[in-house]
Amino acid sequence: MKRLLALAVSLCVHLLTLAFLVAGVVLIAVSPGELVVWLAGGLLVSIGVVLRPRLGRLPADAEVLGREAAPELYGAAARVAGAVGVRAPVTVAVMDLGVDATYSRVGLRRTPILVIGLPLWLALTPRQRATLLARAYAVGATGEGLIVGQALATLAEWRLGLTGSEPIKAREEARLQMDRASLGVMHTPGASYEAAGFLGRIVGRVLGGPLLLVEFGLVRLVRADAGRTEGLRRGLAAKVTSAEELSALEELMASGRYLAPIQAAALRGESVPSIREDALTRSRLADDGVLTSAPGTDALGSRESAAIDAELLAHYTRAIRGFGLIS
Numbered sequence: 498m499k500r501l502l503a504l505a506v507s508l509c510v511h512l513l514t515l516a517f518l519v520a521g522v523v524l525i526a527v528s529p530g531e532l533v534v535w536l537a538g539g540l541l542v543s544i545g546v547v548l549r550p551r552l553g554r555l556p557a558d559a560e561v562l563g564r565e566a567a568p569e570l571y572g573a574a575a576r577v578a579g580a581v582g583v584r585a586p587v588t589v590a591v592m593d594l595g596v597d598a599t600y601s602r603v604g605l606r607r608t609p610i611l612v613i614g615l616p617l618w619l620a621l622t623p624r625q626r627a628t629l630l631a632r633a634y635a636v637g638a639t640g641e642g643l644i645v646g647q648a649l650a651t652l653a654e655w656r657l658g659l660t661g662s663e664p665i666k667a668r669e670e671a672r673l674q675m676d677r678a679s680l681g682v683m684h685t686p687g688a689s690y691e692a693a694g695f696l697g698r699i700v701g702r703v704l705g706g707p708l709l710l711v712e713f714g715l716v717r718l719v720r721a722d723a724g725r726t727e728g729l730r731r732g733l734a735a736k737v738t739s740a741e742e743l744s745a746l747e748e749l750m751a752s753g754r755y756l757a758p759i760q761a762a763a764l765r766g767e768s769v770p771s772i773r774e775d776a777l778t779r780s781r782l783a784d785d786g787v788l789t790s791a792p793g794t795d796a797l798g799s800r801e802s803a804a805i806d807a808e809l810l811a812h813y814t815r816a817i818r819g820f821g822l823i824s
Contacts, residue, residue, distance in 0.1 A: 600637030
């Protein structure tokens with residue numbers, strides 16, 4: 498029920514955005530010869546364009562891998578996706594400084610894409626890699642969705658536009674510097690500017706009140722469904738990994754403790770194969786100091802994982818130069 502109510506509220510938000518676009522176009526069409534009408538209609542259309550739902554796209558710093566250049570990675574991604582029960586990614590990309598893996602759908606055709614952070618991927622065992630992919634697919638498949646997610650983004654834009662503006666600090670500092678440099682000759686009272694800014698913020702808060710209430714209500718509806726969503730996510734991921742392995746991976750990602758050894762090795766100038774071998778050795782070290790075999794899964798075994806590392810070697814080599822920037 499709450500999910501349907503959130504969907505209904507989100508559709509109303511998008512209808513408001515559409516209303517601005519339509520109103521602007523109709524206004525111009527009715528009186529095309531009036532300059533004031535063009536300005537008003539253009540303003541309405543501009544508001545609608547700024548608040549329009551975004552269809553998503555790859556991050557600017559993500560590098561797309563060709564299927565022919567990384568067949569093992571595409572194959573493993575498809576196998577884990579099949580096990581989870583989601584559509585296999587059409588595009589796989591990597592991020593040099595990424596510390597997560599995300600699965601989403603972009604564009605009008607809702608093309609599924611998978612983005613993998615290289616530092617995290619380099620540090621994980623084959624089984625942990627499969628868990629990471631299962632987690633990414635589960636999160637992407639049970640997210641807020643395009644309609645609700647973009648409604649929240651639109652309401653956030655409204656909130657920032659109507660209530661988020663403050664006096665421009667740079668402008669005030671520049672005015673004070675001009676006063677000092679001219680010994681007061683170029684002094685201009687700032688009362689009118691400050692009064693206008695204050696009045697604008699008051700008007701924004703009054704007009705934005707209903708929209709803020711809508712945003713508050715929609716956020717509450719989404720959060721109220723968070724428990725059910727988390728259960729669905731873990732249920733999907735459980736098709737590939739255990740709850741204990743998923744929790745262990747999430748704890749590792751949150752702590753970031755896998756980064757320090759990789760960063761130190763990169764600063765020492767060690768090669769990527771050496772860094773990878775050290776990471777696997779640390780993961781295989783049991784409490785009694787005995788090395789165990791690197792665990793894998795049916796979807797991603799040790800041989801496939803090593804082949805993926807060979808495909809990504811050039812990307813690793815470039816990326817490790819910036820690993821020190823990750824905190």
